[in-house]
Amino acid sequence: MGIQDGQHSLRFSLWIDGRTTQGLPVTATTYRELIEEVTFAEQLGFDGVWDTEHHGFADGYLPAPFTFLAYLAARTQKMRLGTNIVLLPLWPIRLLAEEAAVLDVLSGGRFTLGVGLGYVQHEFAAFGVDRKQRKERIEKGMQYLRAAFKGETLPDGHEGAGLPVTPRPMYGERFPIYMGGSSEVALDRIARLADGFLAAVNSNPGEELAKQWAILRPRLEQYGRTTDSFPIVASTHLWISDDPERDWTTMLAPALAYQADVYARMGTDAGQPRPTPTDPRKFPRQGLLIGTPDSVIKQIQELQKSVPLTEICFWSHVPGIPHDAVMAHLERVARYIFPAFKNVPATT
Template structure:
């Protein structure tokens, strides 16, 4: 399974938090915006944000608001959600938010969707978590009709109503989806325009495994994986001293992130998971290395998967703002040129 293109898009993945548990402040968002606007000047292709609710460390709860502000600050970068939790949303509100953002950004927005899993989020929004798959299926069909300009039957007593405004991209407004299980990948192949692959601790092997299943289901639906965007969402850190940065910056950040996801992903009646020891996370297999080795690893991912875009956590929690700015410069100077078309 080989990618036919040598070029590759690089984009940022933002979750709205920059520390390990400190409250979000105006400084938090100001620094994130500074990082993203620098990334545009450096030639990064896009930025994706994500969504969670009720996390005490400031995880971003308002992905459309954040991207709407960015739409006025960056002029070339694409914008996307990676991911927004469709089952939690009133579907008309989701369609309207997405359409307005696409108009504001002049057609630069991609709507990335996921199921969600956190028990307290479904309880908070009054949604039965057992019905999330049905809500996803029905929701995507609703969005497709709405973006085509078709009236949808959710008015009083089922009266048809339009969803306005029409997206700038019209019926071609792209909807990507995430997931890693086989049922999720079958749903991606059947309903989506692209795949958001979360590949956390062994990007190459995880992406290969997911893409093999995706390809099988795309073929069943008469679709070609080489015409299907694949975005690998992962950790990446480029350094001339990767061992030092791993021990002082990246391993603590990844351990904190893993702890937060494990804690909130555990249902209330289940035992609390133990804390993650940073020393238990191995750098081997991750894109945390010298520029030359990172380029080599990404080339291997391109050779073995239909990768079209690499999306990386741009601000691992706890890493200082000045280190992030320097890292973006380093990636732009020493990694991006290797993946530009001649």
């Protein structure tokens, strides 16, 4: 089954949060397995890898996204690298610009900076940032980044003296900055300021993405942006299997329930009722890109009919899924899914 008339080639990439196990500390083995998965994915023809950022999670959620990607830059040759997402309001903005620029140069221009607001109460406390100021900080931060990557001198030296931000990214002001978010306000900000949309659609990707696109599209038109070529990355779950019921019961439901519970706990403010743990047997599966190759291909094709999707970025190693199962799944995706959406021959 090849690319059908009216369809566009679709990119496939990995989404990594630095964890492989449930509730256990990160070790050298954790990162070794993740690096092995990414380098294997490049051999299979995957287009990119995105990592993400959180702080103070007991199970080792990745706190240093640029360090991780810098190592990957040295271990890969073609894959694009990106943050999905880095928490812009927590960063000293000059440091963020410099980290992004150095990583882009190191990787030969393969880096995309993806940013978002953040929401976890303890993270803003840990970095001494007023959470109420996060929207203002991301607006001003985007202005700073654009000026820095154009090569402008920024007035943040001693007593307002001008200082350059060096190095400049490989392609200067054309360096891509994507943004995440799902609220109407966030989608308006994306339409105004971003070069692409990182859509986190973990529950029911078809329904969620369609709703977000219905808001984003008229906003893009309002700001004079193109709607047919604006990059849209669906960040979600994807798993194909010859026996999806078996995999769901034995691996996927427990892993996804754990992941959801950690997000829920960490996203609950102090003094608020703690969320009830999720029963994996009751975890909602409807709409997820989980099934046989043919069924998932059909789901993705339906997505493409309603949204001009550019890329699918999926959680490649949800905590609790064994490393060997992840490696085998990457090979299945390349073998069975790529030929339907990419202008490349099936992987043998």
